[in-house]
Amino acid sequence: MERHLDRIWLVTALDEARAGLAEGGVPIGAALYGADGTLWGRGRNRRVQDGDPSAHAETAAFRAAGRQRSYRGTTMVTTLSPCWYCSGLVRQFGISRVVIGEAVTFHGGHDWLAEHGVEVVVLDDPECVALMREFTARNPALWNEDIGA
Amino acid sequence: MERHLDRIWLVTALDEARAGLAEGGVPIGAALYGADGTLWGRGRNRRVQDGDPSAHAETAAFRAAGRQRSYRGTTMVTTLSPCWYCSGLVRQFGISRVVIGEAVTFHGGHDWLAEHGVEVVVLDDPECVALMREFTARNPALWNEDIGA
Numbered sequence: 389m390e391r392h393l394d395r396i397w398l399v400t401a402l403d404e405a406r407a408g409l410a411e412g413g414v415p416i417g418a419a420l421y422g423a424d425g426t427l428w429g430r431g432r433n434r435r436v437q438d439g440d441p442s443a444h445a446e447t448a449a450f451r452a453a454g455r456q457r458s459y460r461g462t463t464m465v466t467t468l469s470p471c472w473y474c475s476g477l478v479r480q481f482g483i484s485r486v487v488i489g490e491a492v493t494f495h496g497g498h499d500w501l502a503e504h505g506v507e508v509v510v511l512d513d514p515e516c517v518a519l520m521r522e523f524t525a526r527n528p529a530l531w532n533e534d535i536g537a
Numbered sequence: 538m539e540r541h542l543d544r545i546w547l548v549t550a551l552d553e554a555r556a557g558l559a560e561g562g563v564p565i566g567a568a569l570y571g572a573d574g575t576l577w578g579r580g581r582n583r584r585v586q587d588g589d590p591s592a593h594a595e596t597a598a599f600r601a602a603g604r605q606r607s608y609r610g611t612t613m614v615t616t617l618s619p620c621w622y623c624s625g626l627v628r629q630f631g632i633s634r635v636v637i638g639e640a641v642t643f644h645g646g647h648d649w650l651a652e653h654g655v656e657v658v659v660l661d662d663p664e665c666v667a668l669m670r671e672f673t674a675r676n677p678a679l680w681n682e683d684i685g686a
Binding site: 435439440441442443447450451453454455456457458459471472473474475476477479480481482497533535536 | 584588589590591592596599600602603604605606607608620621622623624625626628629630631646682684685
């Protein structure tokens with residue numbers, strides 16, 4: 389269920405995505421919030437910037453949060469439906485909620501997460517959709533590389 | 538089906554795992570081999586060494602391989618059954634084979650990978666088992682942290 393802060397938190401992820409676009413990267417951003425609403429970590433896709441294919445946005449935010457004993461009650465906010473890699477991250481570490489900007493331009497593993505007890509909220513945010521539509525139209529090869537397609 | 542080179546490739550992953558143990562880290566290693574048998578990347582769990590919770594062995598090997606256009610025909614060799622995070626990596630990027638040292642001390646997502654068309658080989662290697670048995674007995678909290686348990 390959508391919570392009051394979800395759309396505010398999405399702005400953090402969107403800021404990361406826009407910064408990635410400005411750097412010539414894949415414009416996907418994410419942020420990991422603790423159970424008490426504090427920002428644990430934020431990040432963006434860095435495939436182009438760092439030449440790092442593992443640096444998907446959710447992984448970057450998770451990494452930025454450093455070592456943690458438990459992810460109970462945490463929320464991963466991401467501009468785009470998480471791929472299998474990042475969905476696996478959420479499931480393995482027991483991240484409780486995933487808030488997704490949009491799942492129109494890419495449909496990852498979020499249904500699977502919901503089946504396995506993760507609370508999934510899809511916000512259908514038009515800015516997130518527009519960002520990816522424009523990016524994928526202009527950079528189809530880079531986008532396919534980023535999702536192994 | 539096990540191939541001739543699988544146990545030789547496992548030695549690369551085991552070397553990484555042992556190096557991790559010597560550094561005080563989680564002793565899991567992995568290596569990614571191209572379709573032609575060349576070593577694309579190798580790595581080990583670096584949670585302790587780098588304070589990076591995303592640095593599971595398979596992710597480290599994948600990262601070390603850099604940007605690639607296709608993972609068709611590649612083999613990920615790992616000393617331990619891959620967790621959901623690293624299983625998601627294999628599925629998302631279309632890594633064709635996963636060769637696993639052991640799945641006794643931890644059973645991750647390799648059955649799910651096999652269901653989704655990945656060729657999975659479990660070698661039941663006694664050295665891999667011994668390494669993890671000793672490590673988890675001595676460092677239960679660190680191990681639980683590494684798998685979000």
